[in-house]
Amino acid sequence: MSPEKHADELLARIRVHGAIPRHVAIIMDGNGRWARERLLPRPLGHRSGMQSVRAVVKGALALGVEWLSLFAFSQENWQRPATEVGALMSLLEEYIAREVDELREKGVRVRVLGDLERLTPAAAAAVDRVIRDTAHNDRLTLNLFISYGSRAEIVRAARLLARDVAEGRMSPDDIDEEAIAARLYTADCPDPDLLIRTSGELRVSNFLLWQIAYTELYISDVLWPDFGRRELYEAVLAFQGRERRFGRVSA
Template identity: 85%
Template sequence: MRLVTAARSSVHPESLADELLARLRVHGAIPRHVAIIMDGNGRWARERLLPRPLGHRSGMKAVREVVEGALQAGVEYLSLFAFSQENWQRPATEVGALMSLLEEYIAREVSELREQGVRVRVLGDLSRLTPAAARAVERVVGETAANEKLTLNLFISYGSRAELVRAMRALAEDVAAGVLAPSDIDDAAIAARLYTADCPDPDLLIRTSGELRISNFLLWQIAYTELFMSPVLWPDFGRRELFEAIVAYQSRERRFGRVSA
């Protein structure tokens, strides 16, 4: 795991973002699948003496920025870790605010996501969502299902260990039913029973806020994923920071366990 930090510049952020975009387009391969652990909303609000829910609200702007950046860069899959299973243990007022923000985000963005060619999928234990949030999820998934330019995976009520348990149970049921032999269980059989069965594994995983943890996100899928730890708090993360991470990714040699030539 390598911690990569970007030097701050006096150049206007939009100008630098455009320069980075031009650079990454000629610098090397664009990662097909970028995953992001969106961290730092609470700290962002605390540093500004604001209520914690305002940090989450400010984080919505970063989601829009990153989606637009992924479209510009030519990323095919963008996975955002929005709400973990452990987050249900937070105070009820905060959980309620997060569910309301999910509804608001979908209501505000669904038309533009549809027009931009973004297919939205919401992955996780959705049985725990509030009825209003579940209806919003059903709407955005349905209205964008035919899009093909970018697949946006929103991980909500998600935990990777729970996902793996779910996959193991499915395998056990197939073995018990006689439709699968134990000897048939391999990497592909497990991957086919994960939420991400029809997605390539992430090429690049970004975590914001400077923390150096995976936090139970896509543990199976990131076996050979390149990691980029950004010091930027999520509400301040935008196209520039996304492009910096992609440029850093392009400078690396991916070996997948092999010895380099």
């Protein structure tokens, strides 16, 4: 059976079960390992991973997922060799140039979340373009997390709250979970229902630490460049087989 036919059969099974996660987040890991296993330069692994982004967006649209969050580039990634960072910035520009028209036509709204002041001017211009050109879409929101770290995001929220208190717009007693959540990058989207990590690693790598408090975790051994619709649907089927209790005792 071809991978595409297998994916279509998995999609049919998912629809029978009915419970589709509203928000899926993915830690895209394994590009470098994929390239190393094939004796290729690391940038070629990242380039191959671009095809998986396309496949997963296609799969999310077919599922009816409302929010798809992809961890593309962490704040820690800035510490990688300059040649690799430069290649990643160039790939971001290339991805946007290649995909923006189709994303717009398919109803995908793209948001880019993180410390964007660190982007190269060309990458920042590409980000501005894709945000602007897809702003009115409402079929799927694609969150691309770039130059992102969850602890830094929480620190940023704390500073915004401290400023509001210092300037008299709120009192310390007004600070609650909702006040913090409202000052995160993800203030206007629901917490993820499902977090997928590829490459078999068993950690969340400083991604959405606040938001994944009750998120279901799914670890895939597949390296990101080999991850596609079939693997996405397998993760959703596993999600459908779980009972989400949110800290409550089951009946």
